[in-house]
Amino acid sequence: MGSGSWHMEKRHSFKNEPVKDVEHVLENGSLSIVVLGASGDLAKKKTFPALFNLFQQGFLQPNEVHIFGYARTKISDDELRNRIRGYLVRDKGASPKDLEDVTKFLQLIKYVSGSYDTEEGFRLLDKEISETEVLRNGVDGLSRRLFYLALPPSVYPSVCRMIRHCCMNKTDLGGWTRIVVEKPFGKDLESAEQLSTQIGELFEESQIYRIDHYLGKELVQNLIVFREDFGTEGRGGYFDEYGIIRDIIQNHLLQVLCLVAMEKPISLKPEHIRDEKVKVLQSVLPIEDDEVVLGQYDGYRDDPTVPDHSNTPTFSTVVLRIHNERWEGVPFILKAGKALNSRKAEIRVQFKDVPGDIFKCKKQGRNEFVIRLQPSEAMYMKLTVKQPGLEMSTVQSELDLSYGQRYQGVTIPEAYERLILDTIRGDQQHFVRRDELKAAWEIFTPLLHRIDNGDLKPLPYKPGSRGPAEADALLEKAGYVQTHGYIWIPPTL
Numbered sequence: 001m002g003s004g005s006w007h008m009e010k011r012h013s014f015k016n017e018p019v020k021d022v023e024h025v026l027e028n029g030s031l032s033i034v035v036l037g038a039s040g041d042l043a044k045k046k047t048f049p050a051l052f053n054l055f056q057q058g059f060l061q062p063n064e065v066h067i068f069g070y071a072r073t074k075i076s077d078d079e080l081r082n083r084i085r086g087y088l089v090r091d092k093g094a095s096p097k098d099l100e101d102v103t104k105f106l107q108l109i110k111y112v113s114g115s116y117d118t119e120e121g122f123r124l125l126d127k128e129i130s131e132t133e134v135l136r137n138g139v140d141g142l143s144r145r146l147f148y149l150a151l152p153p154s155v156y157p158s159v160c161r162m163i164r165h166c167c168m169n170k171t172d173l174g175g176w177t178r179i180v181v182e183k184p185f186g187k188d189l190e191s192a193e194q195l196s197t198q199i200g201e202l203f204e205e206s207q208i209y210r211i212d213h214y215l216g217k218e219l220v221q222n223l224i225v226f227r228e229d230f231g232t233e234g235r236g237g238y239f240d241e242y243g244i245i246r247d248i249i250q251n252h253l254l255q256v257l258c259l260v261a262m263e264k265p266i267s268l269k270p271e272h273i274r275d276e277k278v279k280v281l282q283s284v285l286p287i288e289d290d291e292v293v294l295g296q297y298d299g300y301r302d303d304p305t306v307p308d309h310s311n312t313p314t315f316s317t318v319v320l321r322i323h324n325e326r327w328e329g330v331p332f333i334l335k336a337g338k339a340l341n342s343r344k345a346e347i348r349v350q351f352k353d354v355p356g357d358i359f360k361c362k363k364q365g366r367n368e369f370v371i372r373l374q375p376s377e378a379m380y381m382k383l384t385v386k387q388p389g390l391e392m393s394t395v396q397s398e399l400d401l402s403y404g405q406r407y408q409g410v411t412i413p414e415a416y417e418r419l420i421l422d423t424i425r426g427d428q429q430h431f432v433r434r435d436e437l438k439a440a441w442e443i444f445t446p447l448l449h450r451i452d453n454g455d456l457k458p459l460p461y462k463p464g465s466r467g468p469a470e471a472d473a474l475l476e477k478a479g480y481v482q483t484h485g486y487i488w489i490p491p492t493l
């Protein structure tokens, strides 16, 4: 950086670049990526598009990679390809080059049909993988096998057993077998521990990648507001069994909180970072009922897959207290909801008022540091400054780092893209370790059981609102001061 000016270097390529302090071994040889549950929603909307983006950027080399879809539905290779084709190219619209890449990518995909609890299908899958390995490797390549479980957790144990018995990498070729498991990892502490034990008997912790896609987002830290402008349309059956705390707060928001509140790790090594996150989780005090507001939007129960008397919260605000030297007395407010007034995810750090304010409370609001995760990724500092002019009056303004403006032409990778690449590279930094998962469930299980037993009831709120008014009252009680009349507008180009 020169004096008086600055410049930005664009990273033209970071393919195979080792990340500092993380031991990556450059590997060559056959890489088989198996998407189990390939017929499903997540596979078509997230997993295959992420693989396509990695392929387009050269991280998945056609001479090394083969992709397998596996599920019970009886379809051909081409039928699977046709199901996912329309999801591969991002919103921007497809260029002729994109379409050419889509065709090349789809040619790498094969489909195998089979059940999740019998050996027949998995033996067939192993045969298909082994044949491509022989074809790709010649004599000295590696056998790398990545199994992505885009499946309901109820089948994880049997699927893991089948992989272990039928589909492990060929050790005579070297390489590895890794499995990626989706949330929800259980429904409470006991069921999560049971699942962890079942999978842990089959695979080493270093082979298990518990994915939380919030950890793959570009801007991830403490999160005080999380709002969505859509309800549970089409997912009511799943959602009603889990509710907003299990769906978003216990995992995504808590992970983000850990990254904000943790102390500096000894190094960037995944285990050092995860050690610090566990310390934060273990320092969280039991949740008090009067620091929780639950809501359910009007109309939620109209979904035919939702029971008429459902007590499931679609909204929650929860105050967490971290009992350690740094954070004693600071409320961490986690808020998430369906069918709210806007769809956004952000971390908002509000600064206390300065004691002995010489402006005699004429300031418009408190200073805040905001990290906007989505949409319009940005970091901005909301500040009270002097209104330019002869008068000594104040106004709110911001120092704004908006990514769209600052990093023009740079495509921000999708969370799943980054995380799948991490799995291939063997980097577990952004995945949830077993003890982290346990500590996270320890925090929320007592509250969840009280909700499940009907001891706490959700309050109604209107779709398109901020949630129940009681939630704003809780924020205020916790010490958060809402700013009125100031709105940050993401800059347009």
Ligand SMILES: NC(=O)C1=CN([C@@H]2O[C@H](COP(=O)(O)OP(=O)(O)OC[C@H]3O[C@@H](n4cnc5c(N)ncnc54)[C@H](OP(=O)(O)O)[C@@H]3O)[C@@H](O)[C@H]2O)C=CC1
Residues within 6 Å of the ligand: 037, 038, 039, 040, 041, 042, 043, 071, 072, 073, 116, 149, 150, 151, 152, 153, 154, 155, 182, 183, 184
């Ligand atoms: N969809 C999303 O946006 C997100 C999903 N997830 C998680 O990812 C995983 C997959 O989600 P999603 O794709 O939405 O799920 P789906 O309900 O679409 O299920 C995926 C596939 O699993 C098979 N399947 C469904 N139900 C059962 C069952 N009861 N027993 C055995 N097999 C079944 C079906 O394939 P077939 O019948 O062909 O075998 C289905 O195509 C889940 O754990 C979910 O919580 C996480 C974040 C977001």
Ligand SMILES: O=C1O[C@H](COP(=O)(O)O)[C@@H](O)[C@H](O)[C@H]1O
Residues within 6 Å of the ligand: 213, 228, 247, 248, 345
């Ligand atoms: O895991 C889930 O996350 C999505 C929100 O993810 P985002 O990347 O779109 O912010 C949420 O809508 C869904 O209910 C939940 O299962």
